[in-house]
Amino acid sequence: MSMKPRILLVNPPIYDFAAYDFWLKPYGMLSAAGKLRGKADFALFDYIDRQHPSIAGKKQYKSDRWGRGTFYFEKIPNPDCLVDIPRYYRRFGLPRAMFEEFLRDEKPFDFALIQTTMTYWYLGVQEVIEDIRKFHPNTKIILGGNYATLCRSHAETIGADLVISGINLEPLWKYMNITPDPKQPALWESYKILKTGVLKLTDGCPFNCTYCSVQKVYGKFKPRHIEHSFAELEFMCNLGAKNIAFYDDALLYKPEEILVPFLEKVITKKIKVNLHTPNALNARFITSELANIMVRGGFKTFYLGFESSSAKWQKQTGSKVFSQELAQAVEHLKNAGANLKDITAYQIIGHPNSDMQELEESMHFVHSLGIRGMLADFSPIPGTPDGEACRNMINLDEPLMHSKTAFPIIMLGFDETNRLKDLQRHLNRN
Numbered sequence: 001m002s003m004k005p006r007i008l009l010v011n012p013p014i015y016d017f018a019a020y021d022f023w024l025k026p027y028g029m030l031s032a033a034g035k036l037r038g039k040a041d042f043a044l045f046d047y048i049d050r051q052h053p054s055i056a057g058k059k060q061y062k063s064d065r066w067g068r069g070t071f072y073f074e075k076i077p078n079p080d081c082l083v084d085i086p087r088y089y090r091r092f093g094l095p096r097a098m099f100e101e102f103l104r105d106e107k108p109f110d111f112a113l114i115q116t117t118m119t120y121w122y123l124g125v126q127e128v129i130e131d132i133r134k135f136h137p138n139t140k141i142i143l144g145g146n147y148a149t150l151c152r153s154h155a156e157t158i159g160a161d162l163v164i165s166g167i168n169l170e171p172l173w174k175y176m177n178i179t180p181d182p183k184q185p186a187l188w189e190s191y192k193i194l195k196t197g198v199l200k201l202t203d204g205c206p207f208n209c210t211y212c213s214v215q216k217v218y219g220k221f222k223p224r225h226i227e228h229s230f231a232e233l234e235f236m237c238n239l240g241a242k243n244i245a246f247y248d249d250a251l252l253y254k255p256e257e258i259l260v261p262f263l264e265k266v267i268t269k270k271i272k273v274n275l276h277t278p279n280a281l282n283a284r285f286i287t288s289e290l291a292n293i294m295v296r297g298g299f300k301t302f303y304l305g306f307e308s309s310s311a312k313w314q315k316q317t318g319s320k321v322f323s324q325e326l327a328q329a330v331e332h333l334k335n336a337g338a339n340l341k342d343i344t345a346y347q348i349i350g351h352p353n354s355d356m357q358e359l360e361e362s363m364h365f366v367h368s369l370g371i372r373g374m375l376a377d378f379s380p381i382p383g384t385p386d387g388e389a390c391r392n393m394i395n396l397d398e399p400l401m402h403s404k405t406a407f408p409i410i411m412l413g414f415d416e417t418n419r420l421k422d423l424q425r426h427l428n429r430n
């Protein structure tokens with residue numbers, strides 16, 4: 001009989017007004033589990049895996065050419081605190097009965113690791129905890145991830161045995177009494193079908209934008225070992241991944257030490273895979289050399305952080321990127337062979353200082369560059385200066401109120417939010 005501990009890995013369903021598979025994978029949890037490869041027996045239940053046999057191949061869940069797509073969902077009533085938000089609330093992810101059936105069939109687990117992501121998605125985490133408790137009451141339940149980090153005291157109230165905050169996993173190894181192997185890649189083999197993978201070359205970000213939680217979660221900027229990241233890329237490709245999304249928050253920082261040598265390896269070893277950057281890239285760092293090697297290395301979609309064309313707003317929120325730098329970056333990417341339709345600039349909508357942002361002007365500026373714009377709804381994150389500034393408007397201690405759909409509506413009103421979103425759709429079509 002095996003003496004290895006049995007570990008259940010769960011990526012919970014998403015309770016939200018909207019959700020889309022923008023290369024979403026529970027990377028933190030899979031990375032932690034990977035470090036225990038060979039030392040434990042694992043079972044994965046990923047509620048939002050669109051390759052799950054029950055939905056794979058169905059027309060409405062088909063992926064676009066870069067591996068993105070819609071989730072299965074059920075409409076549910078809005079939670080009480082969001083009842084005034086005139087949008088449908090939904091539960092995205094496989095039906096609850098499927099997990100119950102899975103738990104019924106499985107032998108008890110020693111531990112269950114649950115990935116948490118957005119703070120306002122905790123209802124899904126709560127649902128998973130309830131179900132595990134019902135079928136395997138002795139399983140030790142462990143939460144890690146963004147919600148567990150940013151709303152630790154809240155996360156401690158929803159029934160887990162251990163809450164891990166931040167990226168130091170020592171308390172986890174101690175609790176499980178297993179020694180990790182830090183060189184191991186994430187546990188990608190736990191998916192029966194893997195078409196999309198995730199990679200990180202770095203942790204954290206050297207900037208400190210006033211609306212952002214990255215520093216709170218990751219601490220200081222730190223590169224990972226290029227060799228390990230490259231081995232993980234090869235591993236995912238061998239398992240069949242066609243699209244890889246980088247989850248880095250500052251992928252282009254110190255490129256000559258990190259991204260460039262990584263991509264040189266990708267090119268020399270003739271790795272053919274589509275690379276994507278769902279987290280905003282800092283346009284300021286895109287030189288013509290960097291744009292060239294990114295395109296040659298396989299980058300297909302480029303998401304650039306822009307936020308606003310107002311210089312005043314740019315200065316006040318951290319001087320991340322200025323209009324000319326965005327125009328320059330787009331030019332370099334275009335010359336390197338990137339498709340303009342696959343370049344997107346993110347702009348925040350519903351920020352508490354949005355009167356200074358001149359959003360409409362910025363949207364037109366983005367459009368004038370020939371690229372797509374995307375409105376990134378502002379979410380007030382506790383502990384960040386801009387999130388804390390919203391305390392007088394909403395109950396920041398209730399994570400559901402961090403909802404990025406709700407906040408712009410609270411801030412700008414329903415009609416103005418719709419007007420701006422319609423304008424964005426219109427600009428992207430023309």
Ligand code: SF4
Pocket residue numbers: 205206207208209212213214215249250280282305318320
């Ligand atoms: S550059 Fe991006 S990741 Fe870094 S602090 Fe600003 S918003 Fe956050």
